[in-house]
Amino acid sequence: MAELTCQFVRPDKLLYEGTVESLILASADGEYGVWPGHAPEIIALGDGVVRLHMPHPENEEESMTKIVISGGYAEIDPTGVIILADHARRVDDIDADVVRETRDDVIDQMLSLPEDDNRRAYYEKKIDWCNLLLKQVVEE
The missing domain is CATH 2.60.15.10 (F0F1 ATP synthase delta/epsilon subunit, N-terminal)
Structure with missing residues (x-):
């Protein structure tokens, strides 16, 4: 082939x-x-x-x-x-515990920012990435 x-x-x-x-x-x-x-x-x-x-x-x-x-x-x-x-x-390199911990830390950092802070978009993208990684581990 x-x-x-x-x-x-x-x-x-x-x-x-x-x-x-x-x-x-x-x-x-x-x-x-x-x-x-x-x-x-x-x-x-x-x-x-x-x-x-x-x-x-x-x-x-x-x-x-x-x-x-x-x-x-x-x-x-x-x-x-x-x-x-x-x-x-x-x-096969995803460690769900590490990803969850990273996501939780990022959420805490984002929540400490004012609603109109431009950095929130960066944190939201990072949270989305963590959720995408976790979805693959859960589906396995």
Whole structure:
């Protein structure tokens, strides 16, 4: 079966580099499937989960890597995909207790600000990110 090369990066780290059979992106418009031979395209990423379907021998179960993302872009061509995510974390690296503690701290910081403080938008985005991470752990 044909494969795609895939590079998945966030600003501070390379999360994955290798081959995939296919992948499902969390685009700004919903889920977006990519297979070998896909037409060249650049798409905006939204909030959600990218699913990388890994190559596997005929008699083995398919393996999949899930990565939670928030924002970014994907550059697609017939032989590969480069994913540049604003925020990303592998689902298997999420520690729910740490994320809950972070979210609670951020909520406390936000609530200490006046209602018209512009920093509230930053804290709201951080809370949304924590909730997105927690949703993936609960669904597993």
